[in-house]
Amino acid sequence: MAYFIGLMSGTSLDGVDTAICSIDSPCEFSLIDAHTYPIPETLKQTLLTLSQESHADELLLYAELDVQMGHLFADCCVQILQKNQLNPVQISAIGSHGQTLRHFPDSQFPTTLQIGDANIIAHETSITTIADFRRRDMAAGGQGAPLVPPFHQALFSDPQKQMNRVVLNIGGIANITILPADSGTVLGYDTGPGNGLMDDWCCKHFDCDYDASGKLAAQGKVDKDFLDLMLGDTFFSQKSPKSTGREYFSYAWLEQQLATYTNEVSAIDVLSTLLELTCQSICNEILALANPVNGQIKTDIDEVFVCGGGVRNTLLMQRLQDLLPDMTVESTEKLGLHPDWVEASAFAWLAHQTMNSLTGNLPSVTGASKSVILGAIWQA
CATH class of the missing domain: 3.30.420.40 (ATPase, nucleotide binding domain)
Structure with a gap:
């Protein structure tokens, strides 16, 4: 039985959805447990500000938020593992969507930015972490979204x-x-x-x-x-x-x-x-x-x-x-799947795809030139 963790912090910023899933093939899926962990209010307000407005110290603020979100995502994984009495070695990988700050797929130089340093997640959880899912689809000419x-x-x-x-x-x-x-x-x-x-x-x-x-x-x-x-x-x-x-x-x-x-x-x-x-x-x-x-x-x-x-x-x-x-x-x-956990489960599923060298995008959805394997891997 292969366990994967999915992390999703969406544009509503109402918390970090964290799901443990059992996935043995693309169509063999079951949700083991899920929980939404809060985003500290000060951090939430800073994320909202940076995602919608220009900021004088934008580059520094982005870099600091990247680290803060990395620690938060790692802590969410540790908590749900403890809740379910699971050991990190039992988890094949974490799939982290990251927190979107910018998404400009139609600009002259299409770009997207999701934060939550995967180095920190992999280090603090001792679990292989997959993140940066959108940009490979964009490299193939796609919108980078939606990926679910x-x-x-x-x-x-x-x-x-x-x-x-x-x-x-x-x-x-x-x-x-x-x-x-x-x-x-x-x-x-x-x-x-x-x-x-x-x-x-x-x-x-x-x-x-x-x-x-x-x-x-x-x-x-x-x-x-x-x-x-x-x-x-x-x-x-x-x-x-x-x-x-x-x-x-x-x-x-x-x-x-x-x-x-x-x-x-x-x-x-x-x-x-x-x-x-x-x-x-x-x-x-x-x-x-x-x-x-x-x-x-x-x-x-x-x-x-x-x-x-x-x-x-x-x-x-x-x-x-x-x-x-x-x-x-x-x-x-x-x-069969509660509406609160669909997106977090999807990134556990996408982590399974990546770890098994399976494609994760649909060109008919994103407009990419072909199907590609998504995400970058940070080894435990």
């Missing part, structure tokens, strides 16, 4: 080959994976904001980290004109492959949208409209697959399975179902 769709394909495709499925991840940014019933081409890409803009607005205006269950947003109303203004952003009309991050859909982006808007809109109505922005930008993409234009191949979507923190927003989940009345919208828990 191959795991979705292995774990969540309909075994009876009867249902076309979408796996929807809603973290700080939202992304979809399209799993065709006929073993056809798997697609996947970022759709735009997930929880990130709503969380930022809650922090600035409601003195809370997030809108629990959507209770605050339910008190407001959607400003349709402001919604249409935001949906007019060029990202939403781009064709896949495409990826984005909170360096683009940032609080500064939202302030710019508000400055452009000529009408007054209350704080509570802004929050309601941001929730609708997330839902409509996601559903517009899914509905476009089911109702294509310009002769594109139609994919009748039957089921949408949701993972990530957005699952806990009751209002958001209800709006998704309202906007997709001909599809079932449910948590990935129905498929």
Whole structure:
């Protein structure tokens, strides 16, 4: 039995998801245990600032955060090992996504930056560590993201080959994976904001980290004109492959949208409209697959399975179902994996791929010229 640890600290910065998984082949997977460890508040705020704004001492701050996140990731691994009474020699490898600070796949010199020094993780855990997953895909001409769709394909495709499925991840940014019933081409890409803009607005205006269950947003109303203004952003009309991050859909982006808007809109109505922005930008993409234009191949979507923190927003989940009345919208828990642990498990799975010299990207998703083995290996 081969054990792997997956680490995921997403753009929502709500903690470090840490998963121990048993993986014997790409399709033989089981979750042993998982836990979310908190990011210290001061560290979290510094990460948020650096991911969305320029900083006078940016290079030094980046270098120091790289070390701090390395220690934090290592500590998360040590804690979950102790919790499960496992020894480091029982773990084949750690797969660490790292904390994304920058992602510019469409610039003149495409680049992406994830921090969390893997040297520190390997040294402090005595476990071989694999990190820096995105840049090999970008070297092959890809977006470097999303990287989780191959795991979705292995774990969540309909075994009876009867249902076309979408796996929807809603973290700080939202992304979809399209799993065709006929073993056809798997697609996947970022759709735009997930929880990130709503969380930022809650922090600035409601003195809370997030809108629990959507209770605050339910008190407001959607400003349709402001919604249409935001949906007019060029990202939403781009064709896949495409990826984005909170360096683009940032609080500064939202302030710019508000400055452009000529009408007054209350704080509570802004929050309601941001929730609708997330839902409509996601559903517009899914509905476009089911109702294509310009002769594109139609994919009748039957089921949408949701993972990530957005699952806990009751209002958001209800709006998704309202906007997709001909599809079932449910948590990935129905498929056997709790929505909180899908991404961390995926990086354990990607570590297994790398350690076995198996490719980890899908060119149909990222736009890479070919499938490649992802990540760099830091030996224990």
